[in-house]
Amino acid sequence: MKRLLMLCLTACILMLSVSAFAVGPHDMECMECHSTHYAKGDYAVGVKPIFSENPARTRVSANIVDIDALCIGCHNEEEGILPVNMHTTHPTGITPTYTKVPRQLLKDGVFSCVSCHNPHPSNANYKYLIMPTAEGGNMGTFCAKCHPNQSDPESVAAAQAIKLNVDGTGAPIVKVKAAAE
Numbered sequence: 001m002k003r004l005l006m007l008c009l010t011a012c013i014l015m016l017s018v019s020a021f022a023v024g025p026h027d028m029e030c031m032e033c034h035s036t037h038y039a040k041g042d043y044a045v046g047v048k049p050i051f052s053e054n055p056a057r058t059r060v061s062a063n064i065v066d067i068d069a070l071c072i073g074c075h076n077e078e079e080g081i082l083p084v085n086m087h088t089t090h091p092t093g094i095t096p097t098y099t100k101v102p103r104q105l106l107k108d109g110v111f112s113c114v115s116c117h118n119p120h121p122s123n124a125n126y127k128y129l130i131m132p133t134a135e136g137g138n139m140g141t142f143c144a145k146c147h148p149n150q151s152d153p154e155s156v157a158a159a160q161a162i163k164l165n166v167d168g169t170g171a172p173i174v175k176v177k178a179a180a181e
C-alpha cells in the first residue's frame with residue numbers, strides 16, 4: 001500500500017514537472033496530431049478525423065469538415081477530452097459574410113476552429129486563442145477582432161492594436177490527398 005502511494009506520488013510529481021514546462025496541454029512531440037507519413041485524413045495528421053453528421057448547422061454541408069473534423073477527432077464525448085458539441089458551438093466551417101475576419105485566420109477561405117485557436121505548443125495564450133485575453137478576463141477584445149460592428153469603440157481599438165498569434169500567412173493548406181466527398 002505504502003509502495004503504491006509512493007508510486008502515485010512520483011507519477012504526480014513527474015506529471016506536474018512535465019506540465020510546468022509545457023505551453024498548454026497539447027502534445028509537444030507533435031506526433032499526436034501530425035503523422036509525417038501516414039495521414040488519416042486530408043492533412044498530414046495522425047488523428048482519425050470525425051466527419052459526424054451535423055444536422056443543426058446552416059450554411060454548411062451536413063457534415064463537419066476539414067480541420068474541424070480533426071479537432072473533433074479528440075474533443076468528442078467518447079474520448080472525453082473537453083468535448084465540443086457542434087450543435088451548440090459558435091459557427092465554423094463557413095465562409096464569413098458580415099464579420100470582419102482577418103484574412104490570415106481563414107484556411108482556404110473557410111472559418112474554422114483554427115480561426116479562433118492556434119493549437120500549437122508555441123502559442124502560450126489562454127485556451128490556445130489566437131490573441132491574449134488576460135487569461136479569459138478580456139473576451140470583449142477578442143470578440144471585437146471579428147465583430148467590430150457589435151463591439152464598443154474601446155474594445156475595437158484594443159483589438160486592432162493586438163498582434164495575432166498565427167503561424168501561417170493564410171496560404172492554402174497543402175492537402176495530402178483529395179478532400180473526402
Ligand code: HEC
Pocket residue numbers: 026027028029030031032033034067070107114118119120121167168173
Ligand atoms: C492539437 C493538434 C496539433 C498539434 C499538437 C500540432 N499541430 Fe501542427 N497543425 C495542426 C493543424 C490543425 C494545422 C493546420 C492549421 C493551422 O495551420 O493552424 C497544423 C499545421 C502545421 C504546420 C503547417 C504550417 C502552419 O502552421 O499552417 C506545421 C509546419 C506544423 N503544424 C508543425 C507542427 C509541429 C512542429 C508541432 C509540434 C511542436 C505541431 N505542429 C503540433 C495541429 C497540430
Ligand code: HEC
Pocket residue numbers: 024025026032033047067070071072073074075081082113114117119126127128
Ligand atoms: C490528439 C488529440 C487532440 C487533438 C487532435 C486536438 N486536441 Fe485539443 N486538447 C487535447 C488534450 C489532451 C487537451 C487537454 C485536456 C485537458 O486539459 O483535460 C486539449 C486541450 C485543448 C484546449 C484547452 C487548452 C487549455 O489551455 O485549457 C483547447 C482550446 C484545444 N484543445 C483546442 C483544440 C483545437 C482547436 C484542435 C484542432 C486544431 C485540437 N484541440 C485538437 C487533445 C487534442
Ligand code: HEC
Pocket residue numbers: 068071072075081082083084089090091092112113114115116117127129136
Ligand atoms: C469564435 C471563436 C471560437 C471558435 C470558432 C472556436 N472556439 Fe473553442 N474556444 C473559444 C473561446 C473564447 C474559448 C475559451 C472559453 C472560456 O474558457 O472562457 C474556447 C475554448 C475551447 C476549448 C476548451 C474548453 C474548456 O472547457 O476548457 C476547447 C477544447 C475548444 N475551444 C475547442 C474548439 C473546437 C474543437 C472548435 C471547432 C469546432 C472551436 N473550439 C472553435 C473560441 C472559439
Ligand code: HEC
Pocket residue numbers: 090091094095096097098099100101105111115116139142143144145146147
Ligand atoms: C476570428 C473571428 C471571430 C471571433 C474572434 C469571434 N467571432 Fe463570432 N462570428 C464569426 C463569424 C465568421 C461568424 C459567422 C457570421 C458571418 O457570416 O460573418 C460569427 C458569428 C457570430 C454570431 C452569430 C451566430 C449566428 O447564428 O449567425 C454570434 C452571436 C457571435 N459570432 C458571437 C461571438 C462572440 C460572443 C465572440 C467572442 C467570444 C465571437 N463571436 C468571436 C467570427 C468570429
